[in-house]
Structure formats: structure tokens, C-alpha cells
Amino acid sequence: MEAIKVSGLRKSYGKLEVLKGVDLSVASGSIFALLGSNGAGKTTLVRILSTLLKPDSGKANVSGFDVVAQPEQVREAISLTGQFAAVDGILTGRENLIMVAKLRQVKNPGQVADDLLKRFSLVEAGNRRAATYSGGMRRRLDIAMSLVGEPRVIFLDEPTTGLDPEARIEVWNEIQGLANSGTTVLLTTQYLDEAEKLADRIAILHQGTIIVSGTLAELRNLLPPAKAELVERQPTLEEIFLAVIGNKEALV
Template identity: 45%
Template sequence: MIIDAKGLKKTFTSRGRKGARTVEAVRGVDLEVETGQVYGVLGPNGAGKTTTIRMLATLIRPDAGTAAIAGHDLLKEPAAIRRALGYVSQTGGVEEQNSPRRQVMFAARLYGVADAAAATDRVLKRFDLADIADRPGRTLSGGQKRRVSIALGLVHTPPLLFLDEPTTGLDPQNRANLWDRIRELREQGTSVLLSTHYLEEADALCDRLAIVDHGVVVAEGTPAELKREVSGDVVTLRLDEPERAAAVLGPLAREARVDDQVLRVYVDDGEHTLPKLLSELQEQRLALTSISLDRATLDDVFLAKTGRSLRDTGAEA
């Protein structure tokens, strides 16, 4: 196991005109990440994802809890942990004036890499940056900057890489390209801890994931396991009386839940249950605006665990 964290907590206090305000950013997070996994931390903005990663990266000290990272104690051996990991923040840290080559070379020397020039060449080629390696950072696209950021975190070939919201702001093509790079890292044996608020990203990339909300883990497992916990299929209905419809259809389903005037009915076999649902609605004179049948998604898991949709938090915008 490359990360074994127990009971991590972090509270921040800010002072303003109305006095001190205390925020419990992380309220007791446990994470177990196996070597060679892409492990996701999924949740809306403000859920505590970045604070958790910054604690594990030794950038801020936890108020409580313990962790072993790459075999080193979080509180007693922070320097050893820093040598064993690469960290890519949300902003990335690419300098506007310096070229990728200079920036990566500096990082290699900072980490004490024996042949910094050779390591720089290798990682630039690995991320298709050789042709733009000597351009100023300000001339690079968003996707190119993200690849430079990851190159900065990997130049010393650490066994563990932290990626904090790595695809935020990227267009779909660059996002898909970066997904491929992350899969390659896993195939080459690098363990990745990935924070994201994108449902599709977590589903596509993560071997396991923790869903975090308000500073606590509300669900943990593989994407498939988590979706099976909710139900096999989801029938989504829009109609004028969702609360009454939920009471009517509830006996035919595992669960019927109203969220923002949308009724979601969770069933084991949607294809065979759907005609029964429609018949019951017709009998009760409940008029439909629209209906859809889908497999359960991670958003359904989030909704089941927290009572609201992750998409409705604005995280997917």
C-alpha cells in the first residue's frame, strides 16, 4: 500500500470584520491506496479534496490523524515523502517567461537527479514536449501547460504522483489526451492520486475512488461497485407532481427520490419495470413531461449518499 491515511482533519480560521470564522475543511478522512492504482477523490468544489491532497503532500500539517506514504510517516518523515512523490497543483506552476526545458531542468536539479539534462530530455519526450521545449511558457496552450506541469512532477521518476484537478479548464480534446497520459503512467507502474469534480473523469480513469462531501468520505470503492450499490438502472421522470408520483411508484422500485423537481426511480431491471411504471402513472392520472432510462452513474451514487446531485452543485459546469 502506497498511501494509508487515517482520520485526517484540518480546520482553518479566518478573521474579518464580523470576527473569526472557523471552517472544518476536512473532518476525518481515511484513504487506502494500493501501489500501481489510479485512485480518485471525487467531490464538488469546497468538499475538502485539495486540502486532503495538500496534507498528504506535506504542504500543510493536519490537525489530527496519521498517514504512511510510500513507507514514510507523514508527521515524522516529511522530507522523505517529498522525495518519493510528484505534486501537480490546480494552477500547475508553469512560469510565463521561462521555457519548459529550463523549468524541468531546474526541478530535476532541485530533486538531486544525477543527470538532470538526460532526465529532462526523457520526460519532455515522454509528454510530447520536445518540439516546444524552448518556447516561453506564455506561448503554450492550456493543454501544453498541463503536460509541462506533469513533467515537472515526474522528472525525478517518483513512485507516486498527486494530480489536483488536472483537467480543469481544458477543452475536450486536451482532456482526453491527458486521460491517455494518466493511463500510461499507471501502465508504467506509477501510482496516481487524482482529485476531480468531473464524474466522467473519475469513472473513466480510477481503479478505486472516494467520494468526498463536506470534508468526509461518504462512499468508497471501484466505480462499478459504487454504482451497483445504488441500483442497476435509473428511470428519470419530469412531471407536475413528483412527490405524489414518488409515493405511487415507490412500491415498484428499490427507491424513489425527488431532487429539484426531478423524480429518479431506482430499479433492478429497467427494461421490464418501465412499462409497469408508465401504467401506474396513467392509472393515477399523473402526466409526464419526459422520461429516460439509464444505467446508474456516479452522480446517482453522490445523490444517494448526500441527498443532492453533484451536477447541481455546479461542479460539472
């Protein structure tokens, strides 16, 4: 079943055509990575799918609802996490979650907050002001806030931008956990290793159009077959960093 279906989507800002007929589909319960350089149109596409922008033409359905004709139903089914963590630094982590639960009119907001703090390993920090959190903790709290109300589809717009290697691994684990629990994730990123690590399917958005889409194996088949060569592989700087600080889980 398709959680997201886009056909012929176009969007311009004045004379600047940002989306030039985008087509894509995302299966329910999968992680779909949308790659593209700055200005490719990734954020514009996400803003249309989350009903924050209206397309000029084309069709887009999210969780079975048309984003233009049925925006309220779409909003009830989704959640959006932007490029920067949208947490209130004055409030504690628990208070942030309770606030969102009340806004979404969820029953037992305190229990919902406690369950999410436990799920995202933030129980010990739950009564601390969010301003004291590290970047990784703030992003985990941000994603936890996005899950209030159990949305069927979640949009993550470059969720690991600016995070250190440890924090990136933490966020990766949470994203994989979302998909494992049945949530559909559309992830935009500029980090190719992030898409390679997480995504079931990958699409490349370039100059306003999807130029290629498929699984990692399918995309590899677009290039000539690999040749077997004996090469001495040196560890990457990221592997060295994680090994030195003792994060063995990240190296698995």
C-alpha cells in the same frame, strides 16, 4: 501494497472543521479518484498528504512514511501538480525541466529533460517559451516536471480544470500512462466522467468525510439494478466536438 494510508484525519481552520475523520487507502500503481464539490476538503487532504499542511489529529502515511514525523522522506517519494500549471512562461519547456531536475539534484538534467519531452510529445516545442504553449501543452509540461526524479506517488489536484476537450483527452492519456508505468496517482476532480474514465477506485468526500469508496462496479451496486430499455441514444456535445475536429482516438 498500500502507497497511501489515511486514518482518522482531521483538520480545522479556526471553528471551521474541514476534515472530520477521513479514512482511505490507495494501492500502489493504481489511480485513485477523490470526488467532491467545492469546499469538500479535497485540496486540504492533498496538502496534508504532500506535507504542506499538518493535520490536527489522525494518521497519514505516504509510501511507507508518516507525513508528520517523516516529511522529508515523504517529499522525496512524491510529486504534486496543483490546479494551475506551475510552469515558468519565460523559460522554454526544456529549461523548465532542467530547472526542476537541478533543484531535485538529479544526475544529467539535460538528458532527463530530453527524455521527458519525448515521453510527453513535446520535443518540437521543447525550445519554445512555455508562455506560447496551449493549455493542454502547459499541463503536459507541468505533469512532466512532476515526474523528474521518478516519484513513486503523484498528486494531481483537479488537473483538467479549464482545459478544452482535446486537452483533457491528452492529459487523461498521460495519467493512464503514469499508472501503467507503476506510479501511484491520487487524482482530485469535480468531473465525474474523468473519474469514470481513469480511476481504479473512487471515493466521494462530502462535508469532510468519505461517505463512500470502491470500484465503479461496486458503486453502481449501491443503486437499484439497471432495467433494460430500448432508448435512442443521441451523441453528446463532447462526442460531436471531437468528431468534427477529427479526434477519432478520443472516441475509442
